[in-house]
Amino acid sequence: MTKDTREGQDASPRRRGQGELEAQVLSALRQAGGARTAGWVRERLGGGLAYTTVITILTRLHVKGAVSRERAGRSFEWTAVADEAGLAALRMRKVLDGEADREAVLASFVTGLPPHDERLLRDLLAQDSEEGEG
Structure with a gap:
């Protein structure tokens, strides 16, 4: 070229x-x-x-x-x-x-996250759970 x-x-x-x-x-x-x-x-x-x-x-x-x-x-x-x-x-x-196996996809996604992102996701899920209880 x-x-x-x-x-x-x-x-x-x-x-x-x-x-x-x-x-x-x-x-x-x-x-x-x-x-x-x-x-x-x-x-x-x-x-x-x-x-x-x-x-x-x-x-x-x-x-x-x-x-x-x-x-x-x-x-x-x-x-x-x-x-x-x-x-x-x-x-x-x-x-x-x-995807047919949602659980496997989600598990793979979460375990593939860097530690900071995994913590953030877990915090967000915990926060959502707490708001649902209130």
């Missing part, structure tokens, strides 16, 4: 990672502080995204429970109901729901 070919490749648009576009759309909606149209989201994100791409991402987020939508004329207005952490939790739950 020649230097000119490599330079030409470097100039091409960067491909987003899986879930990155969803996180960007969700972030834009959270910053909006209220319901917004897909066109607004598209303008906010820039980068030449197709309107249909934005609609697809918003629809996926809606199915996941991360955004709500309300009819506005012939279109919808979208509102974030989850943050980035909530979106990650939804992804984790989807993976867990797809």
Whole structure:
């Protein structure tokens, strides 16, 4: 490969990672502080995204429970109901729901955590348990 070919490749648009576009759309909606149209989201994100791409991402987020939508004329207005952490939790739950042996998956997940994260998870579970008793 020649230097000119490599330079030409470097100039091409960067491909987003899986879930990155969803996180960007969700972030834009959270910053909006209220319901917004897909066109607004598209303008906010820039980068030449197709309107249909934005609609697809918003629809996926809606199915996941991360955004709500309300009819506005012939279109919808979208509102974030989850943050980035909530979106990650939804992804984790989807993976867990797809496994036959939930106990084994959860046990493997917890034992694979660094000690600090395992302590944090245990503290959160204990806190949730205490709140449920009260």
